[in-house]
Amino acid sequence: KQEVTQIPAALSVPEGENLVLNCSFTDSAIYNLQWFRQDPGKGLTSLLLIQSSQREQTSGRLNASLDKSSGRSTLYIAASQPGDSATYLCAVRLGGGGNKLTFGTGTQLKVEL
Amino acid sequence: GAGVSQTPSNKVTEKGKYVELRCDPISGHTALYWYRQSLGQGPEFLIYFQGTGAADDSGLPNDRFFAVRPEGSVSTLKIQRTERGDSAVYLCASSSETDTQYFGPGTRLTVL
Numbered sequence: 354k355q356e357v358t359q360i361p362a363a364l365s366v367p368e369g370e371n372l373v374l375n376c377s378f379t380d381s382a383i384y385n386l387q388w389f390r391q392d393p394g395k396g397l398t399s400l401l402l403i404q405s406s407q408r409e410q411t412s413g414r415l416n417a418s419l420d421k422s423s424g425r426s427t428l429y430i431a432a433s434q435p436g437d438s439a440t441y442l443c444a445v446r447l448g449g450g451g452n453k454l455t456f457g458t459g460t461q462l463k464v465e466l
Numbered sequence: 467g468a469g470v471s472q473t474p475s476n477k478v479t480e481k482g483k484y485v486e487l488r489c490d491p492i493s494g495h496t497a498l499y500w501y502r503q504s505l506g507q508g509p510e511f512l513i514y515f516q517g518t519g520a521a522d523d524s525g526l527p528n529d530r531f532f533a534v535r536p537e538g539s540v541s542t543l544k545i546q547r548t549e550r551g552d553s554a555v556y557l558c559a560s561s562s563e564t565d566t567q568y569f570g571p572g573t574r575l576t577v578l
Contacts, residue, residue: 357508387566387567389569395571396569396570396571396572397509397557397559397569398569399567399568399569402565442508444509452499452514452516452521452522453499453511453514453522454509454511454567455511456509456510458507459508
């Protein structure tokens, strides 16, 4: 059974700092990995999707990397802003035709002024 | 264009009652997913539809839970004889061939 772990569970940083969020998964036979952002009381917003054949994806100040063989992904946020405060979730989709996502428990990020 | 919408946004019910939660996917998306998120946890998969049929219902916790998508668009998640442990946020998502799943705002279900 695929298990997804995210560390740290919570993180507080001053504005402007670069930071890294970690995600690990136990079954490396994934189809893709997706990073989401969730604001309190809201649904999930997709940030980046990395296919299993890719090593990284970038969008603005966000960069996500994938090392499938070691079962790890990182989300790098450059020059953090208070508006980045949210919970960040990673989710993996297994290969073999299944479409469901298996989520981690998330990292709650707070960027302080 | 409009995103995924879910109604109601909040639902409070009593133990033992029946509830229906509705999801309107993005127009043209053939795949629709239901997830359940408990406080402090990541979403957990319940069921996935491709068109009108349930392609994977392995996440439904028991036979009190049932979902339909009769015309391949709107879906309804139905919960019979609700229990306090069913309290959670129920999330719906839809996708096309690009694989990215787009989520709705969720329905917060509280069973008293």
